Every structure is written in C-alpha cells, then in structure tokens.
Amino acid sequence: MVLTVEGLRMRYGDTDVLHEVSFQARAGEVLALLGPNGAGKSTTIEILEGFRLRSAGRVEVLGVDPAGADERWRARIGIVLQSWRDHGNWRVRELLEHQGAYYAPYGADRPWPVDDLLAAVGLTASARQKVRTLSGGQRRRLDVAIGLVGRPELLFLDEPTTGFDPAARREFHDLIAGLAADQQTTILLTTHDLPEAARLADRILILTAGRIVATGTPTDLTTSITAPHDVRYTLGVQQFQHQILDSTPFVQALFAQHGDAVQNLEVHRPTLEDAYLALVNGVQS
Structure with a gap:
C-alpha cells in the first residue's frame, strides 16, 4: 500500500479535529477526499505530507512514517497547493529547471524532462514568458508542473483546476488519468468540484466533523442514499x-x-x- 492510515487522531488543545480516521490507497489509485470547510481535510493532508505531527494513530506513506521522513522520501512525493509562491521574475522554463535540479540526486528518472512536462501541462508556448505575465489559468498550470517536476510516486492535489477553462480542465483530467494508469502514480485529491471528483476518483472518502462518514466509488456513494x-x-x-x-x-x-x-x-x-x-x-x- 502507498498510503496506510489507522486510527488517526489530531487534537489542538482540548479540541479533537480528527477522530479515528482510517483508510488506505494503493499504487495507481486516485483517491478523492471530500468534506465541508473545517472537516479536517487540510489537517489530514498536512500529516500525510509530514508537515504536521499527529496526536495518535499509525500513518505510513510510501512505507515511511512521515513524522520522521528524510529528504529522499520527500523527493518521492509531489504537492500542488492552491497557490504557489510568487516567482514573478523567473521565466517558466527556468523555474522548472531550477526546481527539477533538486530532484536529480534522488534517481535517474528524476526530474521530469522540462520539455515533456511543459507539453503535459499545456505550457509549451509559454516556456519563455516571465511568471508575472501568465494568466490565472496559466499560473495554475505552472503550480501543477511544479508539483510534478520530481516525477512523484504520490501526488497531493489541492483544488488543482481552479482557474482552468473547460478545455484546460479536460486536458488536465486526461493528464491525471494517464499518470495513474501509465506511471502508477497514486493521487490524493481534495476538491469542492464534485463532478471533477466523480470523473477522476477511483474511490471517494467523505470527511465531516473529523470523521470519515462514507467511502466507496462514486457509483457506490450515489446508490447508497434513498432518493x-x-x-x-x-x-x-x-x-x-x-x-x-x-x-x-x-x-x-x-x-x-x-x-x-x-x-x-x-x-x-x-x-x-x-x-x-x-x-x-x-x-x-
């Protein structure tokens, strides 16, 4: 298993924000984590990424406890945040080459060749532009490219298609499906776009009030209610x-x-x- 979470708990002071959360994800699976604001999604993801220490429970990501993971482990994951730090004076190609250089010591297949990566996210024509001149949708594609540059085995996507037009969104969905099917990349997606989750996810977890209240395929969930x-x-x-x-x-x-x-x-x-x-x-x- 790429992800194993058992009995995960998180407490801030006297407040429990995660209660006995358990789930798994296998190689090549697209898993969507859905829930209202304040449900505990961000806390869960930060624990999996190794940016927050949990209060209790067992967590393994790529066979390692994120709480004690090293740089070699970090090179195996990719993160696409809702927005990236501003590198306005960098040109797109230069920024990706710079980011990619950090991954080179960790494997012959890393980083992703910049030309291939630019093509994958639809930024080939913008390769020589400065980041500050990109449109909102182009900047979002660059966010995605930065998350992919290390050719991750596990990719965290947070609202990945914000700012995409319908054509760009479809192209991105095809990219994600290809990563999972062809390269066996495991993808953990958080989104408020439920049609996007239904299209992309093999399985969906619904988290509310710090607890997983349902899990299953999109079809499983839609047939689970009496309506x-x-x-x-x-x-x-x-x-x-x-x-x-x-x-x-x-x-x-x-x-x-x-x-x-x-x-x-x-x-x-x-x-x-x-x-x-x-x-x-x-x-x-």
Missing part, C-alpha cells in the same frame, strides 16, 4: 413526471404498455452531489 429518480416523458401531447425510487422496472413497464408512443424520456438519478449533501447534512443534523 427518488425523476422520470419524465410524453405520451402524445401529454407530459408526465414521476418520482420513483427504482426507475428501471417502471421504465420497462412503461415501454411494455405503450411502446413507441413513449417520447422524450428522461431519467434523472441521484448525483454524487446529492449523496454528498445527504451524508454531510445527516451527520451535521
């Missing part, structure tokens, strides 16, 4: 709408009775957002 399907159709000139807990037998019976007379059929099932809100609100209430 009606919205079925809409027309027969002739008449429109119909029904709220049905299981739409499949209803639709089968509908076609068995009316056949081709059924037109404009729409079936809306619960989404990941519906499941997320039901689970989080259930705990908070």
Whole structure:
C-alpha cells in the first residue's frame, strides 16, 4: 500500500479535529477526499505530507512514517497547493529547471524532462514568458508542473483546476488519468468540484466533523442514499413526471404498455452531489 492510515487522531488543545480516521490507497489509485470547510481535510493532508505531527494513530506513506521522513522520501512525493509562491521574475522554463535540479540526486528518472512536462501541462508556448505575465489559468498550470517536476510516486492535489477553462480542465483530467494508469502514480485529491471528483476518483472518502462518514466509488456513494429518480416523458401531447425510487422496472413497464408512443424520456438519478449533501447534512443534523 502507498498510503496506510489507522486510527488517526489530531487534537489542538482540548479540541479533537480528527477522530479515528482510517483508510488506505494503493499504487495507481486516485483517491478523492471530500468534506465541508473545517472537516479536517487540510489537517489530514498536512500529516500525510509530514508537515504536521499527529496526536495518535499509525500513518505510513510510501512505507515511511512521515513524522520522521528524510529528504529522499520527500523527493518521492509531489504537492500542488492552491497557490504557489510568487516567482514573478523567473521565466517558466527556468523555474522548472531550477526546481527539477533538486530532484536529480534522488534517481535517474528524476526530474521530469522540462520539455515533456511543459507539453503535459499545456505550457509549451509559454516556456519563455516571465511568471508575472501568465494568466490565472496559466499560473495554475505552472503550480501543477511544479508539483510534478520530481516525477512523484504520490501526488497531493489541492483544488488543482481552479482557474482552468473547460478545455484546460479536460486536458488536465486526461493528464491525471494517464499518470495513474501509465506511471502508477497514486493521487490524493481534495476538491469542492464534485463532478471533477466523480470523473477522476477511483474511490471517494467523505470527511465531516473529523470523521470519515462514507467511502466507496462514486457509483457506490450515489446508490447508497434513498432518493427518488425523476422520470419524465410524453405520451402524445401529454407530459408526465414521476418520482420513483427504482426507475428501471417502471421504465420497462412503461415501454411494455405503450411502446413507441413513449417520447422524450428522461431519467434523472441521484448525483454524487446529492449523496454528498445527504451524508454531510445527516451527520451535521
């Protein structure tokens, strides 16, 4: 396992912010950590990254306890924060070459060749620009490139596509899928973009009030809640709408009775957002 967390607890003074958090992640898995603000996501990630000491529990990241990890271990992980420090006077290529040089002593496959990395994040045409001249979306791509430059085995992504237009977001999703599938990079994603989590994640953890309240694939989570399907159709000139807990037998019976007379059929099932809100609100209430 790339990540093993057992009984993780964190206390600030008299306040517990993480309660017996446990989960695992394997090589090449994309794991999304979802939760409202204040749920404990950032604290969890900081402990995994080795930037915060835990109060109790067992944590192993790439076979090492992050609390005592060395620089060689750090070279094996990548971090994409919500914003990077400003290097406005650096040119994009120069900055990536400079960052990459820190990884060279830790393996022949590190760092990622700059030309390949620029192409992967869509910054080839901007390689000679100074960072301060980049647009917001381009700066975000540079943040991602800095996180990837060491060719990490484990990548932490915090709201990675903030500022991306739809085309850039799709390209980034393809990049993440390729990293996981082709290079077996394990990816831990935190995001408030639930469609993004549903598209990218193999598994989702929902954390609220310091506890994991649900875990599973996007499909597992959406089918775990009891919520009606919205079925809409027309027969002739008449429109119909029904709220049905299981739409499949209803639709089968509908076609068995009316056949081709059924037109404009729409079936809306619960989404990941519906499941997320039901689970989080259930705990908070």
